[in-house]
Amino acid sequence: SQTIHQWPATxxxxxxxxxxxxxxxxxxxxxxxYWYRQAAGRGLQLLFYSVGIGQISSExxxxxxxxxxxxxxxxxxxxxxxxxxxxxxxxxxxxxGSYEQYFGPGTRLTVT
Amino acid sequence: xxxxKQSPQSLIVQKGGISIINCAYExxxxxxxxxxxxxxxxGPALLIAIRPDVSEKKExxxxxxxxxxxxxxxxxxxxxxPGDSATYFCAxxxxxxxxxxxxxxxxxxxxxxxxx
Numbered sequence: 001s002q003t004i005h006q007w008p009a010t011x012x013x014x015x016x017x018x019x020x021x022x023x024x025x026x027x028x029x030x031x032x033x034y035w036y037r038q039a040a041g042r043g044l045q046l047l048f049y050s051v052g053i054g055q056i057s058s059e060x061x062x063x064x065x066x067x068x069x070x071x072x073x074x075x076x077x078x079x080x081x082x083x084x085x086x087x088x089x090x091x092x093x094x095x096x097g098s099y100e101q102y103f104g105p106g107t108r109l110t111v112t
Numbered sequence: 113x114x115x116x117k118q119s120p121q122s123l124i125v126q127k128g129g130i131s132i133i134n135c136a137y138e139x140x141x142x143x144x145x146x147x148x149x150x151x152x153x154x155g156p157a158l159l160i161a162i163r164p165d166v167s168e169k170k171e172x173x174x175x176x177x178x179x180x181x182x183x184x185x186x187x188x189x190x191x192x193x194p195g196d197s198a199t200y201f202c203a204x205x206x207x208x209x210x211x212x213x214x215x216x217x218x219x220x221x222x223x224x225x226x227x228x
Contacts, residue, residue: 032214044156044201044218051213059215090155094214099144099205101216103155 002027006091006104013111019064019078021107023091026072031093033074034101035066038088050074051096086111116142116204118219125226131189133222135202138183142204146216147176147187150199159200160187192226199223 003026013019025031035047046059048066056066063082067075074091091104118135125131135145146161162169162176162185169176175188189196203216 034215043220046215049213049215057213092155096214099207099214099216100146100158100161101214102158103148106153106155108153 004093004104006107010108013081015083015111016080019081021076021089023074023104024072025093030071032096034092035076036090081111083111116217116219118202122223125192127226127228129192131192131224132186133200134186135219136184137204141206144205144207145185146203148201194226194228197224197226
């Protein structure tokens with residue numbers, strides 16, 4: 001069966017510090033991968049999606065970047081965090097050609 | 113045109129009652145409509161989904177009703193239980209052409225509270 005992991009689960013970082021959040025998927029090959037941010041426990045904002053290794057599309061211009069160094073690994077990064085980067089970050093995957101997305105457990109990021 | 117409008121923002125229902133959450137869309141290219149359930153501190157989980165070739169889909173106590181002409185769809189939770197208390201999101205995506213890359217457009221969410 002497929003599983004999706006995210007780490008860390010929680011993170012508190014000062015303004016101006018770098019960020020690296022990791023997402024890995026097990027039990028499937030060549031998935032579509034997605035990064036979302038959820039503010040204040042409400043709406044889901046799509047940040048990045050990837051259809052293959054090294055293929056990243058950005059949905060919203062911002063202080064963040066994403067990379068996909070391996071087929072089932074998706075990384076969200078920032079060189080310098082802003083207070084507005086605080087939120088709940090969710091990774092999701094789907095089978096290519098399917099529209100069912102499966103979400104990871106999320107990372108709660110607090111920028112202080 | 114890409115928005116999915118969800119209502120109400122919050123909903124309080126007594127145990128055993130029916131919870132109804134509504135969503136409306138403008139983009140006629142949307143043809144796959146999933147609903148997600150999210151508990152506090154957890155990632156959303158796919159609950160049920162529908163395509164516009166059917167007007168209703170039922171899975172257990174959860175039913176999606178779809179009105180293609182009105183461009184609206186809704187989630188009904190029958191015999192609501194305190195364990196159903198969560199945030200519910202509707203979503204939509206166009207599947208024809210294969211160019212959407214599975215990017216879902218989400219509603220803003222409904223916080224459901226079921227009182228015992």
